[in-house]
Amino acid sequence: MEVFAAAFEASPTPMVVTDPRRGDNPVVWANGAFLGLTGYAREELYGQNCRMLQGPLTDAAVLQTMRSALATGRPFEGELLNYRKDGTSFWNGMTINPVCDEAGKVLFFFSAQADMTDKHRLELAMRDANDALEREVSERTADLRSALEQKTALLHEVDHRVKNNLQVISSLMLLKARRTPEGDARNALQAMADRIGALSTAHRMLYSEGDVTRFDFREFTADLIADLAAGLDGDRTRIETEIEALALSAAMAAPLALLIHELTTNALHHAFPEARRGRVAIEAHRFEAGMRLVIQDDGIGMAAVPSNPAGFGRTLVEMVVRQLRGTLEWSDAGPGTRITITIPLVGTDAL
Template identity: 65%
Template sequence: MDSGDDTGSAYNSQVESAAVDARTFAMAFDASPTPMVVTDPRLADNPIVWVNDAFVDLTGYSRSELEGRNCRMLQGPESDRRAIEIIRDAMKRQASLEVELRNYRKDGTSFWNAMTITPVRNEHGELVYYYAAQADMTEKHALELAMKGTNDELARQVNEQTADLRAALEQKTALLHEVDHRVKNNLQVISSLVLLKARRTPQGEARDALQGMAERIGALSMVHRMLYSAGDVTRFNLEEFADDFMSDLTAGIDPERTAVSAEIEPISLPAAIAAPLALMLHELATNAVRHAFPDERGGRITISARRCETGLRVLIEDDGIGLKAGKPNPAGFGCSLVEMVVKQLRGVITWHDPVPGTRVEIVIPLQQDAPTGSASASAGRAS
């Protein structure tokens, strides 16, 4: 046998081997559990030219009913027009794509068809087929729909519970505002009664004590008036609080003789400390007004409050005669009251006696629980 015969035998062996490989691939695709279909874009309307058994089982059509027809035969009334346009556009561009489309079986039942469509080209790069591997995603969509229904129901329940909580909170807020309003009115009545008694009491320690008590009750009334008008029943703005306090403090002061100024940061504080804080500021400020400038002496009082590393730092200063030069008042208990309130607030108070004047420095820790003890019952929020 010459070399020509050897070459021909080799070629025939390659052809036979290629044919065997093709048949092997065809048998593998036929037996695959993945539905597969091949269409021929060179023929009119790009018809189906091959399907495997899994595709036949998926659609319910026989091979003879499928071959020669376009895949649009599986579309129906609920097939997404947008997805169909995406398929058409990809085929115009001869591009691969992945898409899900609602298709219909022969018996009319629908299923969600996930398709991976791939153009197949020959050795010259020419488009000869479209190959599509498919999967039934109906159960996945049913699960998604069930989960959506569950999520919608959960969202509805959450919205209902949120609405109930909001209504309960609004009711509680309205109740607390009403409590503040009533406490304010009651304290104003008590303050008026005490003042009335003071006016009918002869001048002396008893009358001074009654007037002082009426003013302290008035300071507490001012707190509940402010809390009643505030939007948040749990906290208050220190700057707004100070504005009300300063208005009450300076109402009866001659501004030509005594100047009172305040530098207050807009700090949000727990409503529970509003009453003790008001008592403390009232006691220190009114004491400065009354005792720092005797004999028609003029002067200045400065009140400041700002954050510090340990909490809230309050400073009350005057340029009056000072602590040591003041007249002792055996019946007075202002200093004791201030120290009691500062202790109640878990703070620290420091008395300074510069020359001239008096300086009181108070540091109160923030982010604390409501004040405890007997004093908080009278100074805290009514509930």
């Protein structure tokens, strides 16, 4: 016992023993490390309850948990804010274990303790640093959100103004076409006005989108086709669509508007001569890393349409497809004509 007592006394770990068989469970032994931690002398500790180390900021809930454990002879482990003799506070990490006789009666409580003040100070510093970081991130996020909102508003305004300007140009060209004698010049002016109108529709759709970087291709095509179908005789010709919902880059809006407008109007003008009935079908689907766009009519077919060396439509379509880095194929649909366009897509989402 003397060897154990000497070892405990020399230990750098603060230790204390209390006797629950005496009134108020007083301290009956403490080692030098405990005296150094608390600042009390042995004669000031012995015979006193350890509550003398408690103070105004000691957690009452932890105290209640500890008292309940000791009252039932159970071990306790936790941390309490304690106070030294000089009034300075420290965080006391403690484990309290009952020492029982052979019959299981509690004879003593033995507690090993540790000064956890540095750990709590570090935790507090880390919490403060984390709070400061969160505030900085929140402020930075707010700044970025504000900048994004300003950019979005600016891009919307650009699309709106471009749309208005294109509408003005289209109207001027239509006015000029009406005052031009019938013939190639008038037809060219009318066709260019229609193409500019298609570009205006593209910017109108971009203006209405919430995300300025992408647009819904299905809604975009439906709006574009609605403009084209407005002047059709529904009993004679119709336009049908089967478009997959895809979120495409805003940069593709104008080229796709030109493609769909050019190929659809070309079919409507040339595939159904002499009041011939028919339909134009437009399909678009995602495949692997790209999109396949098919525009097909059930009209008289390419072979029956006289070639037009001065025609600009096919050249325009081929230029736009090259711009989109796609491929273009013209084929006989038997009856009618099929145009198949494949366009590579990067980072495109299905809606």
